[in-house]
Amino acid sequence: MIKTIFQLFYVFFKISICTTGGGYAMLPMFRRELIEKHDWVTDDEILNYYAIAQSIPGIIAVNVATFVGHKKAGFIGAFAAVVGIVMPSLVIIIIIAIFFNKFNEILYVQKALLGIRIAVASLLSVIAYGLMMKSLKNIFTVCVFVAVIIAIVVLKVSPIYVVLLSILAGVLYSFADKQNTKKQEENDDIN
């Protein structure tokens, strides 16, 4: 048990320290560490966690860490995973904040950061493409996808409303689908 808790801290610490560019950029690290290396969760579970992490308040990485930590070792596991995620930010940013002015004067630092940002953009593109292909399972989900893109890019709707409306759409879809299935079953009975 203590070993699991320490492992949770260590793995999430590693994920956090190896990821630049926020929670979305963490997905490949999550996959590699949690699915391929440790077999703690399945691919579907990670996608579910991401979907839920998106729809509840908070930072995605912290939410995912809480879910995985809780699944493996309850409350203490969740706490250890979250501390692991938070620690690198806290330590590195405090050091940078202390030296920020000098740090930013170095030309090579500015140039390296520019290149890193482009690398983050390319990593994100591949993740986004993978997620898109996996999440678009029927016409309904394609409609949702297109509607969300339009809502965010063109109409500038807050992501909060987008998520709340998606939940509503999901519930309505579920009921519509249920009635369709019922009708089909009735037709089958008649035949």
Next chain:
Amino acid sequence: MILINLFFVFFKIGLFTIGGGLAALPLLQEAMIQTGWVTESEFFSMFAISQSTPGPIGLNMATYCGYKIAGLGGAVVATTGMITPCFIIALIISKFMLHIEKFKVVQDTLLTLRAAVSALIVTVVFAVFNNSVLTGAHIDFTSGTQILKFALFLGLIGMNIKYRLHPVVFLVIGAVFGIVFL
């Protein structure tokens, strides 16, 4: 006193951030700049650093703002405040997830949410792309730097698809490329 205040300001930001750290940006901007805690130019250099250093962007921003406002204690309190609401809510969800997951309505809602989330991520990709590869408002193919940036972007995508390397490898390549060519 300032620490208690800081905790609640960041607790509120954490509570209303839905969709990850990038969604916290407008909330942070409002709380930090309008209170006069941080200047606007300071705020945007903070964001650039938060995006380029390890760790989730939202946490980096919270630590940074907290440090600026109240030093070391401020950094710890702001970060703790930011993660407390999501930790509590995520714990409650974890407790009941196993039970609610079996209902058809929950499965359908997750199916819908997944499509919505992947669309949200695509829009984040647009933003990050604009912020890194384009930097300017328009594409300028006569600029050598612009072409180099595109080359790096596309090259890394190609490498990512062909060889499934560790994400850190791509960041290191980006950093070296930046130092040498940009």
